[in-house]
Amino acid sequence: MFRLASRIAAPRSNGPQIQAATVCSINNEAAILTTEQEISEDPMSKPKKVAESALRLLPSVDQLLRTPEAENLRSSVGTKRLTALARVVISEIRTALRAEAGGDHTAETLLAEAVRRLQSACELERSTGLRRVINATGVVLHTNLGRAPLAARAVKSIVEDVARYCTLEYDSFSGTRGTRAAKVEALLQDLTGAEDALVVNNCAAAALLVLTVLAADGETLVSRGELVEIGGDFRVPDVMLNSGTQMVEVGTTNRTHLEDYGRALNERTRLIMRVHPSNFRIVGFSTAPSLVDLANLAHEAKLPLYEDAGSGQLIDLSPFGLKDEPTIRSLIDEGADVVTFSGDKLLGSAQAGIIAGKAKIVSRLRKHPLYRALRSDKLRLAALEATLTSMQKEEALTEIPVLTMFALTKTEIGDRAQRLLDQVTSRNGGQLRLELVSGESATGGGASPTAELPTTLIALTHQDLSAKDIEQRLRRHSPPIIARISEDQVLVDLRTVFPDEEPELLKALQALAQSFPSAATN
Numbered sequence: 001m002f003r004l005a006s007r008i009a010a011p012r013s014n015g016p017q018i019q020a021a022t023v024c025s026i027n028n029e030a031a032i033l034t035t036e037q038e039i040s041e042d043p044m045s046k047p048k049k050v051a052e053s054a055l056r057l058l059p060s061v062d063q064l065l066r067t068p069e070a071e072n073l074r075s076s077v078g079t080k081r082l083t084a085l086a087r088v089v090i091s092e093i094r095t096a097l098r099a100e101a102g103g104d105h106t107a108e109t110l111l112a113e114a115v116r117r118l119q120s121a122c123e124l125e126r127s128t129g130l131r132r133v134i135n136a137t138g139v140v141l142h143t144n145l146g147r148a149p150l151a152a153r154a155v156k157s158i159v160e161d162v163a164r165y166c167t168l169e170y171d172s173f174s175g176t177r178g179t180r181a182a183k184v185e186a187l188l189q190d191l192t193g194a195e196d197a198l199v200v201n202n203c204a205a206a207a208l209l210v211l212t213v214l215a216a217d218g219e220t221l222v223s224r225g226e227l228v229e230i231g232g233d234f235r236v237p238d239v240m241l242n243s244g245t246q247m248v249e250v251g252t253t254n255r256t257h258l259e260d261y262g263r264a265l266n267e268r269t270r271l272i273m274r275v276h277p278s279n280f281r282i283v284g285f286s287t288a289p290s291l292v293d294l295a296n297l298a299h300e301a302k303l304p305l306y307e308d309a310g311s312g313q314l315i316d317l318s319p320f321g322l323k324d325e326p327t328i329r330s331l332i333d334e335g336a337d338v339v340t341f342s343g344d345k346l347l348g349s350a351q352a353g354i355i356a357g358k359a360k361i362v363s364r365l366r367k368h369p370l371y372r373a374l375r376s377d378k379l380r381l382a383a384l385e386a387t388l389t390s391m392q393k394e395e396a397l398t399e400i401p402v403l404t405m406f407a408l409t410k411t412e413i414g415d416r417a418q419r420l421l422d423q424v425t426s427r428n429g430g431q432l433r434l435e436l437v438s439g440e441s442a443t444g445g446g447a448s449p450t451a452e453l454p455t456t457l458i459a460l461t462h463q464d465l466s467a468k469d470i471e472q473r474l475r476r477h478s479p480p481i482i483a484r485i486s487e488d489q490v491l492v493d494l495r496t497v498f499p500d501e502e503p504e505l506l507k508a509l510q511a512l513a514q515s516f517p518s519a520a521t522n
Contacts, residue, residue, distance in 0.1 A: 054097045057107040059114055061086045069115045073122045082118075085125070089117040133480045134501050138455055138493025140405050141445025145482065147344040147351070148445075149401045149498075154349060154386040162382040181381050187388035191314050192328045194339070194356035198365055199384065200374040204239060206340035206353030207308055211243035211271070213368045214304060214338075214361070218270035220245045223256040223288060226275035236275055236308075245270065251288075258289040258297060265301055272298045274336075276310045276326070295335025304337040304361060311447035312341025312354060314391055320406045322346070322448040328356060337361055343380075345445045348402035349387035350380045405495050406453070410438070414456035416494045420502060421458060424509045432513040433461045441495045453495070460490040462512065470512060477508045 064070060064086045074082050093114060097105070133145060141147045150158075162168070171178035181199050188197035200206050211220060220240060227236050227249070240247045246268075250260040261272060274294060289297075291307070298305040313325045325346060331339050338361045343352030353374075355365060365371060376384075390399040397403050414436065421434050441453040460470055460483075470490045474481040481504075483490050497505060 054103065054105040054110070055094065057105055057110050058090065058094060058097070059107070059111045061090055063111070064090065064114050064118060067111070067115055069119060073119065077122050077125055081125070082122070085121045086114075086118055089114050089121060092117065131479065133482050134505060135496040136474075136481055136483045136492040136494070136505065138439070138441035138453075138457070138484070138491075138495050139444040140402055140441065140453075140496055141345050141443060141447055142496070143445055148348045150350065150383055151348065151387055151390060151400045153390055153399055154383040157382040157386040158379055162378040166378055166382075168378045168381075181376065184381055184385050184388065187385065187392060188354060188356055191388060191391055192339075192356045193332045194328075194362075195359040196357065196362035198355040198362050198371070199343075199376045199381065200353040200355070200371070201376055201380070202351055203308075203310065203312075203340055203342040203353040205374040206355050207236075207239050208243050209353075209365055209368065209370055209374055210306055210338055210340060210355065211240055211245050211273075212370055213365050214306065215270035216244035218245065218268045219248045219266070220271045220273050221248050221250055221261055221264050221269060222273045222275065223251045223260075224249045225251065225253050225256055225286070225288065226273075226277065228275060228277055254286040256288050258293050261289070261294065261297055265303075269301070269303060271306055272303055273306045273308065275308045291331065291334040291336060295337075298337075299335070304358075305335060307331050307336040307339045309339050309341040311345040311445065312343070313346040315396055315403070317346065317403070317406055321451045321453050322406065322443065324450055325448045332356065342445075343384055345447050346402070347387065348396075348400040350383035352376060352380050352384055401498070405441075406443075408455075408495055410454040410456055413494050416499075416502070417456050417458050417492075420494070420506060420509075423506055424513060431463055432509070433463070434509070435459050437491075439491065439493070441493055455493055455495050458492040458494070460492065460509075460512070461488070465512075473512060474508055477504075477511075479504065481505060481508055 061083065065083060070082065070086070077085070093110065097103075135142055135145050137145075139145075167178060169178050169180050170176075184199055185197045188194065188199075200209060222236070222240075237247060248264050248269075250256060250264045272294060274291065291305075295305045309326065309328060309331060311325055313322070313327050314329075316327055317325065328339055328341060336357065338355060338357030340353060340355050341347070343349045343354055347354075355362060387400060390396050397407050417436055421436065424432070424434055435458075437457050437459045439455055439457040441455045443449070443451045443453070461467070462470055465473075467485045467488045467490050471483055471485055474483050474490070483492050485491070492505070494502075
C-alpha cells in the first residue's frame, strides 16, 4: 500500500501550519489525515519543489546531441543547425516543467522526450524547404506545386550545360562577348512569327516593362472587362499604376465596342492594351471587338497594340480540350505589335516572362534600364532553350511533360489506373477500398478554365480511416503524395503522375491497406 504522507514539517512562524491532525495506521504505514483546513500555506511551494526536482533531471544540450538519434540527424541538417534546434528543444521542455503542477519524470523519460522533439523539429525543418512531391491531383499546372514540370531535355541542359561555367554572354567561336539569350530569342521568333523577342523573369515583369517603356508618359486604353486579378495577387490595374501609365477604362464589364476605344483616344494616348481573361470567362450577354479590328484602330491612330496573352500557347492544343487559348503566332498574325506570355504554363518550361513583337518595340524594351533588373539568369534560359528546341523539332507532345499530360486520353489513364488498382488489391487485407470513377482533370495555372479534360480517377476509402486521414497519410509519405478529397473520398488522378512515380504511389497505397485506426494521424 502506498504512503499518503511520510512526515510533517516542523512549524515555522512564516511557514505552513497544521492546527490538528489524526495519525492512523494503514497496513503499518503511517498516514497523516488533516481534520481542519491548512492555513497560511504557499500554494506554489509544492509545484515549485516538483519543478526544481525535475529540472535537475533535464538532459544537457551536449547529452542530447550525443544520442544515436541526434547523430543520425546531423548529416541532414548539419552540426550547427542541429545544435541550435537542440537548445530550443531543451528550452521548451524546461519551460514546460516550470509551468506544470507536478509530474512523474525521470532522466530517461526527459531524454526520450527531448529526442522526440528534436526529431520532430528536424522533420519540420526539412518539410519547409523545396522538395519533390508526387502530384496526384490531376491539376496539370498546379501553382502551389511549381506549375510546369521540366522536360528531361531541359533538366539535362541545366545540369550539363549551365550548372558550371557556360557561354551565357560569350561567343566561343569568335572569342568575343556574346549576346545573352540569343538562341532563345531566335527560337521564339521562329515559333511565333515575331520580328524579335525578349525574356524576363516572369509575365508580370514583362507587362511592367512594356507599359513603362511604351506608355509611362501618357494613357493606356483597356476594357473594363479585362481588369483581371490573377493568382498570387497579380492585378492588371496595380501593374499599370506602378508602370507610370494612366489607365483609361473603356466599355463595360460585359460589353465593350470598338467605338468605345475610338471615343477614348486623345493626344495623351500612348497604347491600346488587350488582356486575355486567363482564369475566368464572361459568358452570356457579352461582346468585345476582334483583335484584327482593334489592331486596325490602333494603327490608324499610329499607336501600338499590346496583347497580354497570359498562358502563352505556342502550339494548338484544341484537339486536347483547350479551345479558348489563342496561339501566340495567331495573335502576331492578327496585328498585335507586342505580346507577353508565361514560360511555365502552356509553354511547359521554367517561369519566365516572354515578349514577342515588332523589332522596333522590342529594341526599345531591351535598351531600357528596367530590363537589366528583370532579365533572366542562365538556368531559366537553359530550360527555355531546351523546351523551345523540342517544339521546333516537333517533338513537344512526347518530350514536354505538360503537353504529354494534356494529350492523355481517359482510356489511357484508365488502363494505368486499373493496373495500379490490381497490384494494390492483390495484397489488400480488406482495409482499403479502391474503385475507378469517371471525373475531370484541370488545366490549372489560370489557363483555359473552361477546358474539359475527361479522366479516370482512383477513389480511395478505408473502413477505419477518414478521407482526411488518408489524405494526410499520403501527404506525409516520402515523397509526399498530393491528392484531393471529394464527397468523403480521396481521389487520385494519374494524369499528373509520371509513370516512373507509380511504384512509389503503389508503395504508399499498400501501406494504407494495412493501416488501422490506432495508427491514424491526429
